[in-house]
Amino acid sequence: MKIIFCFMLIFTFYVSIAAAGDKIYQWVDENGVKHYSDVPPETGREVTVREGAGRNRDDYDADDRRKNFDRMVEQLNKEMEISEAQRKRELKAIREKEHLEAEKKRQAELEKKRSKILKEIEMLEKRAMSPTFTEGMRKAQIDKLKKQLQELK
Secondary structure, three states: OHHHHHHHHHHHHHHHHHHOOOEEEEEEOOOOOEEEEOOOOOOOOOOEEEEOOOOOHHHOOHHHHHHHHHHHHHHHHHHHHHHHHHHHHHHHHHHHHHHHHHHHHHHHHHHHHHHHHHHHHHHHHHOOOEOOEOHHHHHHHHHHHHHHHHHHO
């Protein structure tokens, strides 16, 4: 957002100067940073000169230029606030949706585990007794499964 804001400020400054009829000097310094100015840079730099159309810069009062600039900055700030608020609302909605989906998935997994435990209990209740499988063993396994079922809730 800050990058967009800076770009908009530079663009607004560039357009307002160009509309005033002055020359705009554009050059890139040794660090690769673009510069815009109404004053030419030091000699030895490759400079692009752009001339604005419209009234001469002297026709504008400095206060009017400042007021126009302040109004543009204020408008940009309002647009950024609106954009940021909308982005926050969208992120909140996405988080809520993800939370609901995760909760549904968790509930489905719990239901699957409950169903499996209940089937195991049912199979144990139907299993026939034998010398290797006694009523006490069955009761202990069923109690263990019921405890697991309670822990799931």
